[in-house]
Amino acid sequence: MTAQTAAAEIRRAVRVGVTITSLIGAAAAFYSFNDALFVVRRAGTTGGLAYIPPLFADGLIALCSAALYAHSRASRRRPAWPSAGVIIGIAVTVVMNVAAGLAHSWADALIDALAPVVFLIALEVLVGQFRLTRPGPAADRPRQCPHGVPSSFEEAVRLDYEHRRDCLGERPSNVQHGQRWGVDRRRVPELVGAALNGDGPHG
Numbered sequence: 001m002t003a004q005t006a007a008a009e010i011r012r013a014v015r016v017g018v019t020i021t022s023l024i025g026a027a028a029a030f031y032s033f034n035d036a037l038f039v040v041r042r043a044g045t046t047g048g049l050a051y052i053p054p055l056f057a058d059g060l061i062a063l064c065s066a067a068l069y070a071h072s073r074a075s076r077r078r079p080a081w082p083s084a085g086v087i088i089g090i091a092v093t094v095v096m097n098v099a100a101g102l103a104h105s106w107a108d109a110l111i112d113a114l115a116p117v118v119f120l121i122a123l124e125v126l127v128g129q130f131r132l133t134r135p136g137p138a139a140d141r142p143r144q145c146p147h148g149v150p151s152s153f154e155e156a157v158r159l160d161y162e163h164r165r166d167c168l169g170e171r172p173s174n175v176q177h178g179q180r181w182g183v184d185r186r187r188v189p190e191l192v193g194a195a196l197n198g199d200g201p202h203g
């Protein structure tokens with residue numbers, strides 16, 4: 001698999017991840033909103049006021065998820081406040097959902113607790129996927145070539161040899177390298193110096 005097709009497949013996986021996480025988020029928000037509304041009404045708040053507390057939790061989760069997404073896209077380090085906000089919002093939602101479910105049964109409480117937990121896991125998986133789309137550390141990328149522009153013929157012969165050996169993975173012989181630069185093969189070890197260590201005079 002080439003690097004391009006690998007990158008394209010990662011991007012496709014991220015798109016699928018964004019879609020699924022959004023759907024889970026929308027479903028969990030709808031579910032949790034109704035549960036929280038039920039709890040708030042049971043606690044005695046009625047009318048339009050009852051809609052405000054459920055919006056706090058869902059709003060906090062939505063805001064912090066968007067911030068985590070943005071930081072992840074920008075390849076920034078994971079921000080502290082949005083990370084904490086998502087956890088707190090999910091915890092509040094789980095408690096409200098469990099409280100609403102308990103009005104029916106323990107089983108219902110457990111099922112209701114599942115929605116925000118599933119969303120949290122989906123969000124974490126997605127943020128992890130974004131890390132794959134960043135330029136990776138040294139292992140994923142060719143190391144930068146340290147062989148600069150030579151300032152003399154002798155240096156050019158040496159740098160070319162070192163570049164072929166260290167950056168291109170070639171093993172040029174004295175004869176090949178001598179021919180390339182138009183120097184006698186017996187002069188090559190002297191010109192490339194320590195670079196030929198261990199290769200012997202005949203290469």
Ligand SMILES: [Zn+2]
Pocket residue numbers: 145146147162163164166167
């Ligand atoms: Zn190089």
